[in-house]
Amino acid sequence: MRDGQAHFLAILGDDLWLLVDIAPKVVAGCLIAVFITVLMPREMVARWVGEESGFSGLAIAAVVGAILPGGPITIFPVAGAFLAMGADGGAVIAFLASWNLVGSTRALVWELPFFGAHFVLWRVLLSLPLPFLAGIMARYVIRTFALKLGDRA
Numbered sequence: 001m002r003d004g005q006a007h008f009l010a011i012l013g014d015d016l017w018l019l020v021d022i023a024p025k026v027v028a029g030c031l032i033a034v035f036i037t038v039l040m041p042r043e044m045v046a047r048w049v050g051e052e053s054g055f056s057g058l059a060i061a062a063v064v065g066a067i068l069p070g071g072p073i074t075i076f077p078v079a080g081a082f083l084a085m086g087a088d089g090g091a092v093i094a095f096l097a098s099w100n101l102v103g104s105t106r107a108l109v110w111e112l113p114f115f116g117a118h119f120v121l122w123r124v125l126l127s128l129p130l131p132f133l134a135g136i137m138a139r140y141v142i143r144t145f146a147l148k149l150g151d152r153a
Helices: 004-040 040-047 051-067 072-084 089-101 104-115 115-125 128-153
Strands: none
Touching: 004 072, 040 051, 040 089, 051 072, 051 089, 051 128, 072 089, 089 128, 115 128
16 A cells, blocks of 8 residues: 555566466475375385384484475475374474485585585585484474373363
8 A cells, every 4th residue: 555556466466476386386296295195105104204113213204304305395295294194293303304404405406516515515414413303302392292282181
């Protein structure tokens, strides 16, 4: 209202174009997540990264997160699919943290050409323990809140 109807319509047009541009990507990310739930056996996911998977479940999730390509429109639906298939919340947090912090695709495509191998090596080495710490902390928080919520019932 402050800048007039023409400014409002310009912003609305830009926002609608953004919606048209991003909607197919969101649909594709959700379809990938659905296909994962159909193609991967639930028992395998629960065994590898479920509640009883221990530290090896965090390691598997961190490795998958580090090597899986894609942006947030793809990764977050995949993480939701893993949760729906029986993955532990800590493993999903380790998966997301590893994708975000270690991310081999970003390192190879963006960081290596611009910053060089020395920078990428140190960044990856310093980031490696963080997905495990995030997964352990997430498991602790989830168990703590599950116990407190169980006491109320």
